[in-house]
Amino acid sequence: MEDEIYLNKPDELFAAIENGKKNGKIMVVQIAPAVRVSIGEEFGRAPGEDLTHKTVGLLQALGFDHVMDTPLGADVNIYEETLEVLHALERDDEKYFPVFNSCCIGWRLYCKNKHPELYRLVSPIASPHMIAGSIGKHVLAKKLGVPVEKICMVSIMPCVLKKYETRERLPSGIKYIDYVLTTHELGMWAKKKGLDINRVRDGKFTALLPDSSKDGVIFGATGGITEALLSTLACICGESPEKVRFRGDEQVKHLCVQIGKHQLNVVSIYGVTNLDKVLDEIKHGVKYHFVEVMNCPYGCVGGPGQPLPASEEKYRARAHGLRKAADRKQGKCPLGKMGVHSIYEALGIGPGSREAQELFFFHKTNI
Numbered sequence: 001m002e003d004e005i006y007l008n009k010p011d012e013l014f015a016a017i018e019n020g021k022k023n024g025k026i027m028v029v030q031i032a033p034a035v036r037v038s039i040g041e042e043f044g045r046a047p048g049e050d051l052t053h054k055t056v057g058l059l060q061a062l063g064f065d066h067v068m069d070t071p072l073g074a075d076v077n078i079y080e081e082t083l084e085v086l087h088a089l090e091r092d093d094e095k096y097f098p099v100f101n102s103c104c105i106g107w108r109l110y111c112k113n114k115h116p117e118l119y120r121l122v123s124p125i126a127s128p129h130m131i132a133g134s135i136g137k138h139v140l141a142k143k144l145g146v147p148v149e150k151i152c153m154v155s156i157m158p159c160v161l162k163k164y165e166t167r168e169r170l171p172s173g174i175k176y177i178d179y180v181l182t183t184h185e186l187g188m189w190a191k192k193k194g195l196d197i198n199r200v201r202d203g204k205f206t207a208l209l210p211d212s213s214k215d216g217v218i219f220g221a222t223g224g225i226t227e228a229l230l231s232t233l234a235c236i237c238g239e240s241p242e243k244v245r246f247r248g249d250e251q252v253k254h255l256c257v258q259i260g261k262h263q264l265n266v267v268s269i270y271g272v273t274n275l276d277k278v279l280d281e282i283k284h285g286v287k288y289h290f291v292e293v294m295n296c297p298y299g300c301v302g303g304p305g306q307p308l309p310a311s312e313e314k315y316r317a318r319a320h321g322l323r324k325a326a327d328r329k330q331g332k333c334p335l336g337k338m339g340v341h342s343i344y345e346a347l348g349i350g351p352g353s354r355e356a357q358e359l360f361f362f363h364k365t366n367i
């Protein structure tokens with residue numbers, strides 16, 4: 001089936017991916033932030049342990065030609081989203097606020113069905129793995145000198161719902177992503193092939209794409225998107241991106257901060273039902289500039305595609321492990337390093353441009 005999403009059919013999904021390679025496709029895979037601190041649980045390791053390089057090694061052992069990091073897509077997502085918020089701040093018109101994040105598909109579906117009046121405020125920017133898919137197809141195709149259609153893009157995600165995003169297409173008709181496997185499915189597939197993450201060699205992300213920032217990695221834990229947005233805004237305003245930290249595991253978390261000439265009031269929520277508390281505050285006159293809503297406990301680290309059984313302790317350990325993994329990287333925000341700039345440069349487009357919208361925004365969404 002053309003838009004097959006392989007729910008409850010993991011064997012067919014593994015076979016489809018293996019067939020891609022047999023059919024001459026260049027197989028590219030990306031790893032979501034939350035996966036690196038949870039895949040180990042499938043192989044007896046502790047939740048929260050950062051196994052980034054082991055996960056890359058495992059995917060290389062499974063036959064992928066290139067492994068890339070979803071946080072690179074998160075870097076582009078937050079750069080475009082910060083430009084959108086900045087534009088709204090400069091217009092100083094209440095009708096543009098609050099801006100809601102778009103990267104959580106669970107939240108987008110909830111908003112569309114339960115609060116359709118708010119949907120116009122949800123950012124139009126595609127989710128990080130879709131952007132990474134677009135980068136993987138367009139930038140790698142250029143660098144490898146092959147047509148975009150030759151690249152097959154696979155995402156390893158903590159989220160079952162992300163499988164629906166394989167239905168989304170760019171204006172050119174190309175899919176951002178061809179297949180999505182959950183963290184648990186990656187564990188199943190590796191075991192079927194006799195692979196154990198404890199025994200594979202460390203691998204390296206493809207050298208054809210730049211490394212991501214710390215902010216791209218913290219996307220996977222609650223508050224990460226908001227921190228990334230604020231530190232990117234600080235960077236644009238000529239301030240240190242390090243001045244902003246928005247850590248902590250509270251279900252509803254507030255911050256009021258001055259960046260450049262802008263006073264921002266932001267809130268992050270996990271568990272969509274907590275949104276009602278924030279909507280109630282808005283009704284009573286509280287003004288927010290940015291609202292981050294993540295469907296799952298502690299953010300994507302608590303996603304439904306993660307290893308089972310789930311527990312509060314595991315969510316917390318993964319969130320803390322992910323923030324530590326981020327802090328070991330160089331470069332706080334996407335603009336603090338050459339990474340994101342080199343993506344725009346390779347594509348010959350500008351940030352916030354119409355061409356960037358074509359490659360990095362949702363188009364006629366199918367969900």
Ligand code: SF4
Pocket residue numbers: 103104105106107158159160161162294295296299300301302303304
């Ligand atoms: S928070 Fe949950 S539903 Fe939302 S994108 Fe992450 S894993 Fe998916």
